[in-house]
Amino acid sequence: MATLQDVSQCVLEGDLDGIKDLVQDLINEGVDPILIINEGLIGGMNIVAPLFKSGEMFVPEVMESADTMNEGMKLVKPLITDEDVPSKGKIIIGTVNGDLHDIGKNLLVMMLESRGYTVIDLGVDVKEEAFTKAVIEHQPNIVGMSSLLTTTMMKIESTIKQLIADGVRDQVKIIVGGAPVTQEFADDVGADGYSDDASTAVELCDRMMEEQCKLQELGV
Numbered sequence: 156m157a158t159l160q161d162v163s164q165c166v167l168e169g170d171l172d173g174i175k176d177l178v179q180d181l182i183n184e185g186v187d188p189i190l191i192i193n194e195g196l197i198g199g200m201n202i203v204a205p206l207f208k209s210g211e212m213f214v215p216e217v218m219e220s221a222d223t224m225n226e227g228m229k230l231v232k233p234l235i236t237d238e239d240v241p242s243k244g245k246i247i248i249g250t251v252n253g254d255l256h257d258i259g260k261n262l263l264v265m266m267l268e269s270r271g272y273t274v275i276d277l278g279v280d281v282k283e284e285a286f287t288k289a290v291i292e293h294q295p296n297i298v299g300m301s302s303l304l305t306t307t308m309m310k311i312e313s314t315i316k317q318l319i320a321d322g323v324r325d326q327v328k329i330i331v332g333g334a335p336v337t338q339e340f341a342d343d344v345g346a347d348g349y350s351d352d353a354s355t356a357v358e359l360c361d362r363m364m365e366e367q368c369k370l371q372e373l374g375v
């Protein structure tokens with residue numbers, strides 16, 4: 156008989172072929188789909204995250220684990236409604252204007268989704284105005300910007316200026332990252348947070364969402 160632990164182990168191992176049978180077995184056994192998601196699929200990614208952070212797992216392995224989790228999700232998602240799994244928060248993310256690098260961004264998107272966030276991925280080469288448009292349309296809690304080039308990191312600043320000019324800056328928290336980006340740079344351009352890897356970026360988002368919840372409780 157398949158177990159939830161088998162599912163998380165399968166995600167950890169990035170076993171794309173094995174996950175379908177395991178998840179289907181659990182569904183057939185009548186296991187609650189929410190348990191399959193939280194304890195099996197996301198449970199597996201929760202083991203992956205610290206291993207990636209400590210350097211015991213590498214980018215391709217994390218991608219395989221995320222793909223495996225998503226393959227399992229495909230089977231379970233039709234069995235649940237959105238109300239069953241409340242989103243932790245909404246995050247818009249994109250690689251800034253002129254920059255085509257997306258491997259790190261995609262990794263962050265997968266890790267955020269696996270932690271329960273709703274992520275709107277704007278893709279690469281995202282113009283300043285497109286961030287504003289997306290904020291107005293989707294009303295996110297957090298906006299994330301990635302830049303991999305010293306020539307495009309200033310586009311983070313111009314995007315923040317655009318958000319200010321369009322009057323939407325104060326509606327969101329802004330996090331930034333990518334190889335040339337530093338905490339000092341993030342502070343200089345007025346971002347709310349910086350992270351040098353995807354795992355700590357997820358932790359940063361968790362902290363920001365907790366703060367927002369506390370402020371809401373206080374009626375601020």
Ligand code: B1M
Nearest residue numbers: 254255256257258259299300301304305332333334352353
């Ligand atoms: Co490009 N490239 N590249 N490249 N490329 C770099 C970045 C470079 C350092 C290589 C080098 O010269 N040593 C260099 C930049 C130099 C500089 O700016 N000082 C460079 C260059 C010059 C270029 C071109 C200009 C080359 C040319 O055409 N002459 C060109 C630019 C194109 C453009 O964007 N307009 C270019 C093109 C490309 C490819 C298309 C071939 C390809 C990108 C494919 C793709 O992304 N789909 C590519 C690649 C693969 C790289 C390297 C080799 C690897 C980048 C990568 O994916 N790393 C890179 C060299 C390197 O970094 N060693 C290089 C793995 C990824 C997991 O890490 O993206 O850093 P990273 O993400 C990390 C963290 O930074 C963080 O989390 C991730 C992991 O945990 N993070 C965030 C990232 N975004 C975050 C956002 C956050 C928080 C954390 O919050 C929102």
